[in-house]
Amino acid sequence: METPMTSKTNRFQGPxxxxxALMAKRWLLPVIIALGFILSLALHLGSFNAxxxxxxxxxxxxxxxxxxxxxVNGYMGEFSVGHAGFMAVGAYTGALLSTRVWxxxxxxxxxxxxxxxxxxxxxxxxxxxxxxxxxxxGDYLAIVTLAFLFIVKSAIENIELIGGPRGIPGxxxxxxxxxxxxxxxxxxxxxxNFVYSNYGRGVLSIREDEIASDLMSVRTRQVKLLAFVxxxxxAGVAGALFAHALQFISPRVFDIVKSTDILIMVYLGxxxxxxxxxxxxxxFTVLLEVLREILGPFQxxxxxLMPLVLIFLMIYRPRGIMGLREFRWFIPARDLFASQRxxxxxxxxxxxxADAAAV
Amino acid sequence: xxxxxxxxxxxxxxxxxxxxxxxxxxxxxxxxxIGPNGAGKTTIFNLITGVYKATQGSIQLEGHELVGxxxxxxxxxxxxxxxxxxxxxxxxxxxxxxxxxxxxxxxYNPMNAFFHVGRFAKEEQRTIDEAMQLLDDLKLADVADExxxxxxxxxxxxxxxxxxxxxxxxxxxxxxxxxxxNPNEIMTLMDFIQWIRQEFKLTIILIEHQMxxxxxxxxxxxxxxxxxxxxxxxxxxxxxxxKVLEAYLGEGAE
Numbered sequence: 001m002e003t004p005m006t007s008k009t010n011r012f013q014g015p016x017x018x019x020x021a022l023m024a025k026r027w028l029l030p031v032i033i034a035l036g037f038i039l040s041l042a043l044h045l046g047s048f049n050a051x052x053x054x055x056x057x058x059x060x061x062x063x064x065x066x067x068x069x070x071x072v073n074g075y076m077g078e079f080s081v082g083h084a085g086f087m088a089v090g091a092y093t094g095a096l097l098s099t100r101v102w103x104x105x106x107x108x109x110x111x112x113x114x115x116x117x118x119x120x121x122x123x124x125x126x127x128x129x130x131x132x133x134x135x136x137x138g139d140y141l142a143i144v145t146l147a148f149l150f151i152v153k154s155a156i157e158n159i160e161l162i163g164g165p166r167g168i169p170g171x172x173x174x175x176x177x178x179x180x181x182x183x184x185x186x187x188x189x190x191x192x193n194f195v196y197s198n199y200g201r202g203v204l205s206i207r208e209d210e211i212a213s214d215l216m217s218v219r220t221r222q223v224k225l226l227a228f229v230x231x232x233x234x235a236g237v238a239g240a241l242f243a244h245a246l247q248f249i250s251p252r253v254f255d256i257v258k259s260t261d262i263l264i265m266v267y268l269g270x271x272x273x274x275x276x277x278x279x280x281x282x283x284f285t286v287l288l289e290v291l292r293e294i295l296g297p298f299q300x301x302x303x304x305l306m307p308l309v310l311i312f313l314m315i316y317r318p319r320g321i322m323g324l325r326e327f328r329w330f331i332p333a334r335d336l337f338a339s340q341r342x343x344x345x346x347x348x349x350x351x352x353x354a355d356a357a358a359v
Numbered sequence: 360x361x362x363x364x365x366x367x368x369x370x371x372x373x374x375x376x377x378x379x380x381x382x383x384x385x386x387x388x389x390x391x392x393i394g395p396n397g398a399g400k401t402t403i404f405n406l407i408t409g410v411y412k413a414t415q416g417s418i419q420l421e422g423h424e425l426v427g428x429x430x431x432x433x434x435x436x437x438x439x440x441x442x443x444x445x446x447x448x449x450x451x452x453x454x455x456x457x458x459x460x461x462x463x464x465x466x467y468n469p470m471n472a473f474f475h476v477g478r479f480a481k482e483e484q485r486t487i488d489e490a491m492q493l494l495d496d497l498k499l500a501d502v503a504d505e506x507x508x509x510x511x512x513x514x515x516x517x518x519x520x521x522x523x524x525x526x527x528x529x530x531x532x533x534x535x536x537x538x539x540x541n542p543n544e545i546m547t548l549m550d551f552i553q554w555i556r557q558e559f560k561l562t563i564i565l566i567e568h569q570m571x572x573x574x575x576x577x578x579x580x581x582x583x584x585x586x587x588x589x590x591x592x593x594x595x596x597x598x599x600x601x602k603v604l605e606a607y608l609g610e611g612a613e
Contacts, residue, residue, distance in 0.1 A: 006467050008515050017575060055583075170566065190473050190474070192470055193473055193474060193475045194470060194473055197471075197472035197475075197479070198461075198462060198465040198467070198472065198482075198483075198486075199472050199484070200472070201451075201455055201458055201459045201462070202459065202462055204448065204450075204455070204459075205448050205451070206449060206460045207450075208447075208448035208449055208450060209446050209447075209448060209449075211410065211430075211446070212442070212446040212448070213448070214429070214430040215408055215410070215430050215431075215434055215439075215440060216434065216439075216459055216460040216462065216522060216523075216525075216526060217431050217434040217435055217460060217461075217462045217463035217464075218459060218527045219431050219462070220431065220460045226469055230473075288522035317508055324450055325526060332475070334480070334483055334484065334487070335487075337421075338454060338487045338491070338503075339454060339491060339500070341502075342487065342488060342491040342503075343500070346495070
């Protein structure tokens with residue numbers, strides 16, 4: 001099933017064959033990514049409908065959030081419910097930098113720096129959650145992450161210096177579509193790289209069987225630390241982008257409902273899948289906007305409907321649409337064709353040896 | 360001397376699971392540990408590999424103290440094991456199962472991994488080639504892309520051994536490798552164990568219930584009962600030891 005078409009494909013073999021033929025054209029992925037960037041730039045410069053643009057920005061931000069939570073919940077098999085807490089740290093760090101620290105006129109130029117610093121600060125907080133994960137897992141770790149979320153939220157509420165419960169108003173609108181798109185691509189690319197590396201396989205092995213993975217020389221603590229730090233970093237990036245898109249943040253934005261939203265996106269799209277993260281975040285964000293239209297005055301019903309979605313997902317499709325499956329273009333060729341390439345190499349070697357023997 | 364256990368004792372609460380276990384293992388030996396259910400055989404493996412920390416006593420690998428080390432360190436030092444009830448990484452491919460066990464042998468830093476730069480490509484390709492070669496040696500190369508939980512039972516057992524071998528062990532601990540196998544399969548397994556022992560220059564400790572296997576390939580046996588060593592010696596000596604017959608063989612194990 002996984003064999004790509006090497007010989008000429010018959011055009012009349014039906015959809016399966018044409019799909020395989022399409023999948024064999026792996027060079028299309030960078031082209032599509034580049035086209036996406038050009039499109040985002042065009043929409044931005046062409047002052048496309050602001051509401052649609054904002055929705056697209058939210059999709060990008062949500063993809064970053066989803067893929068970063070997926071790393072911990074999907075790939076590593078833990079259950080973190082504190083992702084909104086990380087997002088809050090990133091959002092506040094970013095917002096404080098751009099409203100209080102940077103000189104106003106330099107702000108747009110320093111925006112990438114703002115985002116990176118926000119990510120790094122959040123990554124430090126990732127360490128705080130990673131350390132308890134050495135000792136606890138499953139439900140207990142979920143409670144630790146929940147506690148983390150509450151601590152962050154109430155800490156922000158009680159620090160008057162950063163606005164307390166009133167939050168930070170008047171943040172510059174620096175998150176435009178091209179920037180959001182670029183950060184989304186970076187988040188997806190880095191996460192994918194991480195997953196298809198030695199450490200990433202360690203992450204997967206922890207999900208499958210932590211004791212066995214320890215006994216197979218995986219340094220589980222190092223792996224957990226890296227996964228939590230990377231996950232927190234991108235949650236922080238998403239938070240900073242979010243703050244500069246919404247232009248106003250307050251502790252209330254980053255409550256358990258926000259965490260639940262991210263969880264729904266992860267489990268809707270599919271755990272342990274980059275493609276699933278993109279799918280889940282996109283479908284969810286669009287659905288939310290559609291609901292906003294439909295519900296009209298009954299907006300609060302969203303808080304009933306969305307958790308219901310989560311419950312049904314957990315019962316009927318616990319792994320989500322793309323659960324544990326990956327879109328082939330996202331898998332590095334080295335891994336996707338590993339056995340195939342090895343076999344043809346081995347055959348070539350055998351042939352060479354036979355030829356040498358014949359001479 | 361490769362492995363030396365001195366007065367190893369382990370308690371679970373008030374229960375003494377292993378008491379005063381002593382073992383001197385020479386390079387290249389193949390020894391068996393037998394005993395009735397609950398005798399503490401698997402606990403000994405768990406103590407050697409650091410899953411449990413011995414309450415008392417010392418375990419040394421070539422003079423290097425193992426008690427108190429984390430499992431992955433012990434694996435790095437050259438001890439690998441399989442499990443009584445197969446513990447593969449079920450949802451992952453056969454190839455990935457083996458590549459994970461290469462963790463300790465891969466040398467690049469997280470930054471290389473985040474951006475796939477530097478020595479990343481070279482190291483990854485090396486582990487793929489190494490893992491595929493190992494799978495090929497163990498006749499598993501054809502199923503390299505299969506999800507490991509979908510393999511037939513015998514192949515899962517073999518994959519577990521392959522995974523253990525991928526950590527480059529000097530000492531291999533096999534926990535009931537013949538569990539659930541018929542006499543025919545046990546014969547094949549015997550040959551297989553002898554073969555990997557020579558091919559990979561291994562020292563092996565075997566826990567087993569199947570007398571056929573133990574008597575057939577082990578050079579030396581240790582018999583445990585209720586955590587205590589009740590006999591040790593050559594297989595034929597053990598076979599006729601009245602204490603052993605009483606504790607184990609006498610109860611109709613064959």
